[in-house]
Amino acid sequence: MDDSLLGLLSFGPNGWGDQLAAGLKITILLALATAPIGLVGGFLLALARRSDHTVLRVSATGFTTVFKGLPELITLFMVYYGFSMALAWFVGLFSDAYVEISAFFAGMVALGAVSASFASEVFMAALSGIARGQYEAAGALGLGRWATLRKVVIPQLVRLALPGLGNLWLVLLKDTALVSVIALPDLLRQTSVAVGATKEPFFFYLVAIGIYFVMSLVSMTILSLLEKRYGRAYVR
């Protein structure tokens, strides 16, 4: 048996490689599952904040102010305990079964709400970067509201919003680590389990940080390629 530190990372019964890989998978899955919520939610929030409908505008602005201002960790706790209590109350009306929401779901909802709030800022700025003449021209061509949005606004929006959204993806990737606090077996949680068993905190947390670092670097590379791809029409 390999007793060295690197041996602790091996796959199989003697190392923690499998556990860390399983945790990494959950971290990536959580980030990938949350990103669309932030994307779509942020876009809808931005539209609501720009709308003429007072109730819609005020509530969307309030939502963003709250979730941008609160620490992500308290948002997570409030969603986790709040939803659990609400669900327990609801189920308690019919039976005395014990229910609890999953940490993965709570993470998706909480981080989704936070990402959507920040994404709405990005979309607001991007939307104001699209000249009014574009809407007028689309109207002159007889395009309806939906067609204007889909064929004229969104294609230009992607390029304007991409840098901001890329940053949000990097933030989201890091924020998934918070969900380990409510016992989701993500990368950081699995690392803590390994630390508990091996008493090698420095080594294992350094490995975890290294893995997060690589994920960030890979994301940054992909994002800069995407930015080049969507900006190619504007290169002079």
Place this chain on the structure above:
Amino acid sequence: MNIVPDILARYGDDLLDGFLVTLQLVFISVAFGAVLGALVCAGRMSTSRILNALAWFYIALFRGTPLLAQLFLFYYGAGQFSGFWRDIGMWTLLRDPFNCALIAFTLNTAAYQAEVFRGGVLAVPSGQWEGSAALGLSKRITFLRVILPQAALYALRPFGNEIILMVKASAVASVVTVYDLLGETRLAYSDTFRFDVYFYAAALYLILVETLRRVWDVLERRLTRHLDMRRKPDGPIAQHE
């Protein structure tokens, strides 16, 4: 009839204590982080290849990984070498989770602040350097008297944003048994299972963040008033709009 909710009557003082711990964590780490951040920024902008690469790595590492993981590394990692720390007389310092959180937060915010400072310096038009050189000012004097005052104004807004980010990020300290605002809240919740304590804590966080944001708006408006060409009623641009 009592207008103070019973949960606040019981835990209000604890929450306020936690609030003060949060304030200490944030302001001490931001202050130390500013010093370290300035050094990292100097490294990142230096012409030395090695310093440049080291500073780049430092910034990318601390900005690219979760603060919670960094905190665990310092808190549990320091404990692993307690013998060594005891030998050099540092153990009483590192044993306290508050100090560990402070170290982790300082190193983390230094990386962000280094980028804030660099952005400020780079935002100053290069003509300012050239103009100063033409006037015969040395590089040092140019930097201190011409570039720095302008860079500070450009960096003001992102610096304020960084303080707000730290207020929010500081909540992770509660995970390593620091009784900051969230730590006290979790304690009160586990005592009572009263969900409303979270609402009071959330309100305190929001008040802090909104206050900072508004103070920064005022600061920025005051400090940049000599630059404000759109100032009503007789700014030259405002007239033509």
